[in-house]
Amino acid sequence: xxxxxxxxxxxxxxxxxxxxxxxxxxxxxxxxxxxxxxxxxxxxxxxxxxxxxxxxxxxxxxxxxxxxxxxxxxxxxxxxxxxxxxxxxxxxxxxxxxxxxxxxxxxxxxxxxxxxxxxxxxxxxxxxxxxxxxxxxxxxxxxxxxxxxxxxxxxxxxxxxxxxxxxxxxxxxxxxxxxxxxxxxxxxxxxxxxxxxxxxxxxxxxxxxx
Amino acid sequence: xxxxxxxxxxxxxxxxxxxxxxxxxxxxxxxxxxxxxxxxxxxxxxxxxxxxxxxxxxxxxxxxxxxxxxxxxxxxxxxxxxxxx
Numbered sequence: 001x002x003x004x005x006x007x008x009x010x011x012x013x014x015x016x017x018x019x020x021x022x023x024x025x026x027x028x029x030x031x032x033x034x035x036x037x038x039x040x041x042x043x044x045x046x047x048x049x050x051x052x053x054x055x056x057x058x059x060x061x062x063x064x065x066x067x068x069x070x071x072x073x074x075x076x077x078x079x080x081x082x083x084x085x086x087x088x089x090x091x092x093x094x095x096x097x098x099x100x101x102x103x104x105x106x107x108x109x110x111x112x113x114x115x116x117x118x119x120x121x122x123x124x125x126x127x128x129x130x131x132x133x134x135x136x137x138x139x140x141x142x143x144x145x146x147x148x149x150x151x152x153x154x155x156x157x158x159x160x161x162x163x164x165x166x167x168x169x170x171x172x173x174x175x176x177x178x179x180x181x182x183x184x185x186x187x188x189x190x191x192x193x194x195x196x197x198x199x200x201x202x203x204x205x206x207x208x209x210x
Numbered sequence: 211x212x213x214x215x216x217x218x219x220x221x222x223x224x225x226x227x228x229x230x231x232x233x234x235x236x237x238x239x240x241x242x243x244x245x246x247x248x249x250x251x252x253x254x255x256x257x258x259x260x261x262x263x264x265x266x267x268x269x270x271x272x273x274x275x276x277x278x279x280x281x282x283x284x285x286x287x288x289x290x291x292x293x294x295x
Contacts, residue, residue, distance in 0.1 A: 053229035111263045114255035115226075
């Protein structure tokens, strides 16, 4: 049953200060740090969602990659779009967890930030995307030591085969300290790239940077 | 008082990450929540922390914030009367 063929409709990379959609570079700035880079990318891509600036780094990264893919679909958010979201990474929300820990480390300066605390779970980024696109769909966030194409493939196919979702937005969104990497792809009945672990791995490994 | 109002506007923009809003755009009597600046419940909690950290004012009941955070004008008056630092 899991052999049924679905397709990868589109894919997005954000890595090495480069944003690309289906192997076309949308934005690139090789000189700036993550904060400046992601803000400039947001403006270039015309995401126009002020809450973006309140998000933690993992959510900014995930949100922008997802927004690029979903905007490309021209979705009508007033109808029910049954797009499941399945994300994964290695460091969970550790980068934000550390920031929160710092704010409660010193008993003489104990001011825990509510705005930081709300991002101390990795799946919050899925919530941000679901709010923007009004998705009431299935979602999960998995933690793996490395990118796990087999798991994403099996889970996605299971959701599609059991009609839990019409499409699945899935992939890898990792942020820890200065290291960041997003690779998201949309799986559907339509598309030209076969949804197989081989193709997923190939797309993940081959981000175009020039 | 004018200095405090200016300071509050700058702090709100910086601490609540209101990237697209400039100090000059916030009027003293603008609503901070709802149709005004559009702040949300997490922002309200962040403002409560700011009162404690920067002005030594501890709000024990978060509902108090609803009255105090109506506008910059009301916030500045409240802080002037209750600040301990």
